[in-house]
Amino acid sequence: MAKNNQLTDHYFRSLNRNIILIIIIVSVIPLVLVSSTIYYQFRVAYHEKVYDHLRELVNSHAQNIDHFLQEKLSDIRFLSDSCGLNKLEDEPFLQERLAALQKDFGRDFVDLGVVNDDGVQIAYAGPFKLAKADYSDAEWFRKAIQSEYFISDVFLGLRGLPHFIIAVRNSRENGHWNLRATIDFVRFTTLVENIRLGQTGFAFILNNKGELQTTPITRPSIDIIAGKTIYTEFLAKPSVSPSEVRIAVKSDSSQQENIYAAAFLKNGDWLLVYQQRTADAFADLGKTFIITTVLMFAGLLGIIMMAFTLSRQIVQRVAKTDEEKQLMSKKVVETGKLASVGELAAGIAHEINNPVAIMVEEAGWMGDLMEEITFDESENRVEFERAIKQIQTQGKRCKEITHKLLSFARKTDATIHDVNIKELLEELVALSSQRAKYSMVEIRTDFQENLPFLRVSTSELQQVFFNLINNAIDAMDQDGGTLTISSYQKENYLVFAVSDTGTGIPEANLDRIFDPFFTTKPVGKGTGLGLSICYGVIEKMGGKLEVESTAGTGTTFLISIPLQTDANGQH
Amino acid sequence: MTPPTVMLVDDEAPFVETMTKRLGKRDLNVISAFSGQEALETLDKHHNVDVVILDVKMPGMDGIETLKKLKTAYPLTEVVMLTAHATVESAIEGMRFGAFDYLMKPCDMEQLMGKVNEATRKKRDHEEKIREAHVKEILAKRGF
Numbered sequence: 001m002a003k004n005n006q007l008t009d010h011y012f013r014s015l016n017r018n019i020i021l022i023i024i025i026v027s028v029i030p031l032v033l034v035s036s037t038i039y040y041q042f043r044v045a046y047h048e049k050v051y052d053h054l055r056e057l058v059n060s061h062a063q064n065i066d067h068f069l070q071e072k073l074s075d076i077r078f079l080s081d082s083c084g085l086n087k088l089e090d091e092p093f094l095q096e097r098l099a100a101l102q103k104d105f106g107r108d109f110v111d112l113g114v115v116n117d118d119g120v121q122i123a124y125a126g127p128f129k130l131a132k133a134d135y136s137d138a139e140w141f142r143k144a145i146q147s148e149y150f151i152s153d154v155f156l157g158l159r160g161l162p163h164f165i166i167a168v169r170n171s172r173e174n175g176h177w178n179l180r181a182t183i184d185f186v187r188f189t190t191l192v193e194n195i196r197l198g199q200t201g202f203a204f205i206l207n208n209k210g211e212l213q214t215t216p217i218t219r220p221s222i223d224i225i226a227g228k229t230i231y232t233e234f235l236a237k238p239s240v241s242p243s244e245v246r247i248a249v250k251s252d253s254s255q256q257e258n259i260y261a262a263a264f265l266k267n268g269d270w271l272l273v274y275q276q277r278t279a280d281a282f283a284d285l286g287k288t289f290i291i292t293t294v295l296m297f298a299g300l301l302g303i304i305m306m307a308f309t310l311s312r313q314i315v316q317r318v319a320k321t322d323e324e325k326q327l328m329s330k331k332v333v334e335t336g337k338l339a340s341v342g343e344l345a346a347g348i349a350h351e352i353n354n355p356v357a358i359m360v361e362e363a364g365w366m367g368d369l370m371e372e373i374t375f376d377e378s379e380n381r382v383e384f385e386r387a388i389k390q391i392q393t394q395g396k397r398c399k400e401i402t403h404k405l406l407s408f409a410r411k412t413d414a415t416i417h418d419v420n421i422k423e424l425l426e427e428l429v430a431l432s433s434q435r436a437k438y439s440m441v442e443i444r445t446d447f448q449e450n451l452p453f454l455r456v457s458t459s460e461l462q463q464v465f466f467n468l469i470n471n472a473i474d475a476m477d478q479d480g481g482t483l484t485i486s487s488y489q490k491e492n493y494l495v496f497a498v499s500d501t502g503t504g505i506p507e508a509n510l511d512r513i514f515d516p517f518f519t520t521k522p523v524g525k526g527t528g529l530g531l532s533i534c535y536g537v538i539e540k541m542g543g544k545l546e547v548e549s550t551a552g553t554g555t556t557f558l559i560s561i562p563l564q565t566d567a568n569g570q571h
Numbered sequence: 572m573t574p575p576t577v578m579l580v581d582d583e584a585p586f587v588e589t590m591t592k593r594l595g596k597r598d599l600n601v602i603s604a605f606s607g608q609e610a611l612e613t614l615d616k617h618h619n620v621d622v623v624i625l626d627v628k629m630p631g632m633d634g635i636e637t638l639k640k641l642k643t644a645y646p647l648t649e650v651v652m653l654t655a656h657a658t659v660e661s662a663i664e665g666m667r668f669g670a671f672d673y674l675m676k677p678c679d680m681e682q683l684m685g686k687v688n689e690a691t692r693k694k695r696d697h698e699e700k701i702r703e704a705h706v707k708e709i710l711a712k713r714g715f
Binding site for chain 2: 356362364399
């Protein structure tokens with residue numbers, strides 16, 4: 001039994017484990033797959049979005065800057081075309097023009113100057129003392145005299161401050177003259193810096209040698225130099241179309257990943273670079289990742305908890321069903337045992353009855369013959385008569401046994417009536433009272449008021465009570481006692497208790513008393529069928545027959561009969 | 572009263588033989604048959620049988636079947652069923668088809684004799700009444 005329990009425990013433990021595993025696997029795999037797929041798709045889409053946004057931003061910004069430069073160039077060009085050298089040579093007039101430009105465009109223009117073919121500034125308007133300055137060696141001047149207009153890189157020049165120059169070349173009778181303007185470097189830098197995004201985004205401009213044209217105010221220049229290779233890469237491949245924006249992702253010297261977006265300006269001379277930490281650019285994605293992960297882990301936790309709870313409930317239910325099944329199969333075995341024993345008994349009874357009848361008749365015939373023998377009065381005659389009598393007595397005993405066996409298996413009057421249970425019991429008590437008196441047993445009845453009618457077979461119920469009353473009297477045969485028959489209603493059952501104050505049934509026998517042929521009565525006194533017949537009858541009625549016994553105190557049989565049996569009941 | 576004539580019907584030959592001897596010893600005229608079919612045939616020859624002692628369980632034609640046929644042909648002949656069955660049903664069924672009474676096997680001789688005598692008396696009373704009715708009818712016809 002202990003081994004069996006161990007096996008069952010092991011079975012339920014492994015069942016529990018399997019259910020938990022199945023629930024977790026079945027739930028977690030889709031959860032993880034769905035979450036990661038969605039996150040992956042979202043990530044890709046978000047990257048696209050961020051890059052697109054950057055591309056758009058850098059592109060429009062580059063156009064802005066280009067536009068700014070073009071505008072300034074146009075202004076200077078207009079000035080040089082419309083006024084001519086004669087007017088512009090006049091410094092007060094030049095001052096006036098600078099003031100007019102500064103009025104129109106804020107302080108974008110720092111100064112204006114007219115430079116002749118030899119590189120000598122012949123007229124100057126502005127805050128610096130640069131009149132008659134010689135630019136013949138300046139790089140910008142050498143480049144400016146080669147084309148109609150020119151925008152220089154940023155350089156320190158004579159004034160010792162970073163600035164850049166826009167120059168326009170015009171012709172006169174014997175050569176050329178140049179009008180140059182300096183653009184306010186701080187204002188230009190601010191224009192470039194305008195592009196700031198997030199916490200770490202900033203923009204700057206490089207010339208085609210990779211030299212910084214603007215210094216981002218917010219960032220130390222070391223970062224830019226560290227990422228220099230990326231700019232040379234950008235610069236190495238000239239842009240196919242002016243609006244093309246290139247994007248690259250690369251780690252810098254501090255092992256932090258940056259996004260670089262670059263577009264060419266000024267017909268490929270300058271490169272506008274926008275730089276931002278990847279973590280910063282994808283901060284929202286990071287947040288989403290954290291939220292997704294937290295949600296997923298919460299889901300996982302939920303699933304695991306649910307798996308444990310659910311599996312425990314299922315296993316408990318299975319265990320309960322199992323127990324019920326075991327109980328049921330025990331009952332089925334019991335019923336089957338009764339049925340097979342019944343059939344067996346009927347068969348044996350039939351077969352034995354006829355030979356016994358013949359034996360009894362033969363003995364009777366011998367008896368008849370003995371009566372004729374009158375001459376022999378010897379002792380033997382007495383013995384013969386005794387022996388014949390004994391054969392007949394024992395034959396009758398056989399008959400009783402076979403009849404009991406047959407009644408165990410017989411189809412009794414199973415017609416269902418409304419039985420007046422009170423009348424039936426009183427009749428039975430009256431029948432048994434004589435026997436009870438000899439055994440010094442007092443029979444008490446304690447029925448509830450208005451005992452209902454029961455729809456059962458009278459003869460079957462009679463048999464049950466008769467058996468129980470007889471057993472109770474037998475149990476008190478030695479010293480007498482009290483037999484109490486009481487009734488009460490419990491739920492939908494009418495319960496009868498038949499109690500005696502006899503010796504009680506030892507616990508070892510309690511399990512077996514309903515088994516056929518189990519008897520504790522002396523040989524010849526009981527067949528061991530009474531209680532199993534009762535059990536079968538009551539079960540057939542849809543009721544229950546139970547026993548409670550304490551050794552030395554007495555035994556109580558509880559008969560529960562359903563109050564209402566439906567029309568197509570089990571009978 | 573002339574001793575009753577009984578017919579014993581049972582498939583168990585030793586039983587029938589011993590019973591025949593025992594009943595004969597008690598001044599009964601005993602005729603025996605070992606099957607339902609034989610019983611009906613024998614009855615055709617002996618019209619004066621008062622009581623038939625009929626076993627319920629027999630091979631071939633069983634007791635109930637024999638009883639039905641017997642009662643149709645000889646309504647006045649009384650039948651005592653002898654059964655090894657403790658079934659109330661078969662006994663009740665026998666009574667329903669006109670059996671006088673039933674006894675359980677093995678039976679007590681005194682009990683059996685009692686039943687046989689009662690049945691004979693009943694049968695003869697019946698016959699007597701019929702005879703009286705006939706006599707009355709004849710007397711009425713003759714104008715007495």
